[in-house]
Amino acid sequence: MANNSTSSVNTSISESSSRCLTECVTTAHNFEVIRFSKLEGMGAGKFISSSTFSVSGYDWNIRVYPDEWKEEDKAAHLSVFLCFCSGATGVKVEYTLSLLEKDGRISQIASIPNTFWTVGGYWGRDKFIEKSKLKELLSRNGDCFTIRCVLTVMKEPRTEDLGTVIVPVPQSDMHTHFASMLKDGEGVDVTFSVGGQLFNAHRCVLAARSSVFKAVLFGKMKETTMKSIEIDDMEPAIFEALLHFIYTDSLSCDVDQIVALQHLFVAADRYGMDRLKAICEGKLCQRIDVQTVAITLTLAEQHDAVHLKNACLRFLSSQGVLRAVKETDGFKHLTTSCPSIMMDILDKVAPPS
Template sequence: MPVITKTSSTSILEKGTHTFKISGYSSKHRGLGINKYIRSAAFAVGGYEWCIRCYLDGISTHNDHVSVYLHLLTMGAAEVRAVYTTRLVVPSTADVLTLHSTAAPVVFAGEKLVWGSPNWKKRSELESSPFLRGDCLVIECDVTVLREPRLEEVAAGLGFDLPPSNLSDNLRRLLETGEDLADVTFDVKGEIFRAHKIVLAMRSPVFKAELYGTIGDNGQDSIIVNDMEPADFKEMLHYIYSDSLPSIDDLNEVEGYNMAMRLLVAANKYAMERMKLMCESILCKRIDAKRVLFILTSAYRCRCGKLKDSCFEFINSLDRLDELLASQQYQILQRAHPAFIVDIWEKVAMSRKK
């Protein structure tokens, strides 16, 4: 006979609200196209990054509604349980109209990282409502992430003080002082780096294939790297062992930008999505008129959706596109990648369509 015991558990709630203001509804965004969306800036709730997607022309030819979705941006996250509410707001009067709310938690995981409502608001009703004022639409989204309490929180509730985790410190020391345990070496333009196959394989599927034989016959113990600078390879190893990129914060504006660009390419090469997102986040803050085409080119090559969106938003904000078109950088790109340039301006034209 099974023994039945009484159990209980506690869920931790972490809440946040994001306001998404869409200026120029009809002058800039209406007519963007079916199944095409504009998205909010990323915002953090519960330790995860999110954004709001708004399909002003709907998601299908038979849909005459504006569609709004919540998108979990954090890559590689385990299952994330959340409830959320989206609503229209008139800031000047504080009028609110709730249009979608989850009755129960939904799970953001795997291929299902986007949840929302295809029939959020009928377009004709929206355009004749007081919620579209001054050609501006304001959407608010409440997100509540539900998670199990961490061990530290459980221990604190029982009166215990657990020391902070030192796993990252131990791994970093392993990289810095554990040469006797290292089992793979990298020759990066003449500079030698020693590392540990198992750590690299856990962090990168490309390293796993390279070091344990899926690509080679029996895996490799010594690898020559010709497409990275030693300083960048050292920074990438630091990320692999510590999950951080602290050196970029210590560099000046130009050096930090250049390293972030190079590490973005490395993260894409070795399929390290979190590192790639960290580099995207750094580069999003460094977009300006001189850099935007370089950054956008890298975003295309490395398939960085968030970074591409930020570049397009910046280009759309420019008052004088003729200065960008006259730049030497644009002329070089036009000659080298004409199809890429056409794609850029098709997207810009669509977003500016009246």
């Protein structure tokens, strides 16, 4: 005879949770009505409206009907409505319409939920307050009152997984780490001699940021095996600014004067750093003046900077500017180094025939 036995097996049950959230955005708008007695008699269905106010991407205004909304009510009440001016239809709202006296005391209030299905639709209270009661209020408030609308827009509900933890992520500070690495000099493996001043750097960082540096430091040039590389046609301050941008992707605060920007612009083009070149070009476009425009135009022509060239030509086409620019040393240099640019200047300055 078989022996039947019952055994229980413990099994784990996985469990998860979620929740539904309905976000709400609330704002308030005050619509002050002054000298209300002058508005009475404008007729049933005629209204005044507040300025448009926005809540969560939806536009609204408040309508006040001094002689009521419907003619059959014989102007016995003040009518107040909220009007949906623009936005996605089907928006669900809750709002209150309150009548405030001068001291801020609420004399009348209506709380209203509604879903607006059409733009231009309005909803409120046609018998908001009796005229007899309103006249008493106006007599003690200088013939004025305020309609206050507190409006809450309910967004579409969304479901979130409670197992998901939202962790705030700090802003990237990678640039500060690279700047510190350059300043501290840890791990540097190449030195540049610029105008008698030495600058230490990291070959890999330079090569990653500039194809020209990559060719110099890892290509077949002799500099690949040199510990020190000499640069004799650049100011130390400009090379320092170049290194600062390579490590931080931002301009040094020392590069603010137009001459320094011109030199850094040339250096950026020389080392194939298009982003730095574009930043310098944009700043130079904003710093054009009589004394520097000729040199800047020369650089724009030599380094294929179309936006900067056009900005310079526009400046030269201003009335009386060219005459003053022709007296500068920069213009003399421009005519000898880029004679072809003179035709562009004439085309821009000469009046159309």
